[in-house]
Amino acid sequence: MKKTLICAVLVLAMAASAFGASFKIGGTGPLTGGAAIYGNAAKNGAELAVEEINAMDGTVKFEIRYEDDTHDAEKAVNAYNALKDWGMQISLGSVTSKPAEATAAENFADRIFALTPSASSAAVTEGKDNVFQMCFVDPNQGTASAQYIASKGLAKKVAVIWKNDDVYSKGVYDTFMENAPKQGLEVVSDTAFADGNDTDFSVQLTDAQTKGAELVFLPMYYQPASLILAQAQAMGYAPKWFGIDGMDGILTMEGFDKSLAEGVMLLTPFNADATDAKTKSFVAKYQEKFGEVPNQFAADGYDCVYAYKEALELAKATPDMSAEEICAKMIEQFTTMTFNGVTGENVKWAANGEVSKDPKGMVIKNGAYVGLD
């Protein structure tokens, strides 16, 4: 047993050296704990991309390592340091916003380039020239949602239910509230919840109902949203529902009654049911490897690695360069290149690290996403 193990290690080591060196790419994310669903999805997506790229005969090869941060800022910095000791040259930042704010500061100080798949808070990239995002930032989602609701004439009177102990929800809520009146929307009901009282939504829903909201905006993840939909149905309240990218995943919840989500609209960068070749191949491979339909976090992780591949090739970077040299080249590439991935076509980045891609409006019909436009 021991011998075979040693042999295996030797073979692996030889294989690695025979291939020539590869870029060491590292990221942190919640692989355990309450937010593990997001961390594992991003990690799976990124690993799948690395596997595909290493199987191609290109010049760029990767070695990837993910460390667990349990959605905790302090643990994320420890995880980041472990990756640095391992020799990480480029970083995938952190998966969720709170830890990402902490690791992004380290990335900036150490001059290690970071492209986070899904940490969407604006503070992640603010004031850091080498931290970029693959997902659209929270404020954009709030603005885009308000514009979308108004331009499609979905409603005049709107209710918002948001989670006030969550930077993601609060970020979207703030910009939505700022932009809704500008778009001619009237926010008639504004109610919140937090961890620990996120089971009973009767008060929030009654408030929206009695004030005559025609549409309820839900800037939150899908787990509380599923409770809200069920409780609204039980009390016989049927407004239009509008969610953001965190709503993605509601249909894959085991045991979820899909009829509850009928007619729910959401803005998301990724649609697993899209029929273009790139998405189809990604979804099929992901399903085969991990046994589930990829959500947008998996798609973001996957796109990050491909964006790196493209940028490294364009910059003619080699794995023997230091993290700092690669960082300078990456800043140059990411601010000039255009990327096509599964989460968007013609994706570009601004110098402040924000991505520009169009959120797609989706509506749930017969238990599946359908494009709104």
Added chain:
Amino acid sequence: MIFLNFFISGISLGSIYAIIALGYTMVYGIAKMLNFAHGDVIMVGAYVCFYAVSRYGMNPFVGVVLAMAVCTSLGIVIERFAYKPLRQAPSLAVLITAIGMSYFLQNTALLLWSSNPKVFPSIIGRGSFKLFEGKLSVSHVTVLTIATCVIIMIVLSLFISKTKLGKAMRACSEDKGAAQLMGINVNATISLTFAIGSGLAAIAGALLCSAYPTLMPTTGSLPGIKAFTAAVFGGIGSIPGAFLGGLMLGVIEIFAKAYISSQLSDAVVFGVLIVVLLVKPSGLLGKQLQEKV
């Protein structure tokens, strides 16, 4: 009418807190320890019930009985390996162990059942009774939860006050050393308390997830903390106190959300708790015990 509707929402939320609080208070009353893993035993019970009903198509009530069996055994095992060796240790050590056990259960559940939330099938459907021409509705789950709470409360009170084992429990609670001298098997009595508490957790888990149907490895932890608060509110150690405390906590929480601010509801709930404890340190129905010098 809206006021009454909020009141009923408060009662339904409170009844869930109450049924969890019964388990907390039972274990605290006898063993004098805060079993912070109680919320996680609830989660295990809910998962067992979920798999029995959703995956293997069993009758929901068979599922609950199965969950009770699993949780009771789990409670005995936890007690045997984590708490029993610490019987003579300071209570702080036991408290930390209980918190550790809570994390252990959560993370084991994460490995076994993954972090993806599951939607729990209600054990009695999602219907509701309509009153006043449909202006008021009380869901079946709420009625079942309150009925279950009352039954458990009566049975537990009778068990503790009338039976020989109950007498042994009361003796252990008052003075472990003296109870031992009187020929009571203190270890076995405390183990029995845990077994009962964990069995109750399984029922609470099935009812919690029937009322609020998402199930995740962290499902039990926050309601567990709230229920603990309810138990303290009602007077920890007192069985009717847990029931009263749970209902009141639920009603206060909903009213605070409705009439003060949905953002501040927890602040109001815990503010009320502080006031109650300042006025009556042993809780609403708690017994004031004289410490002998």
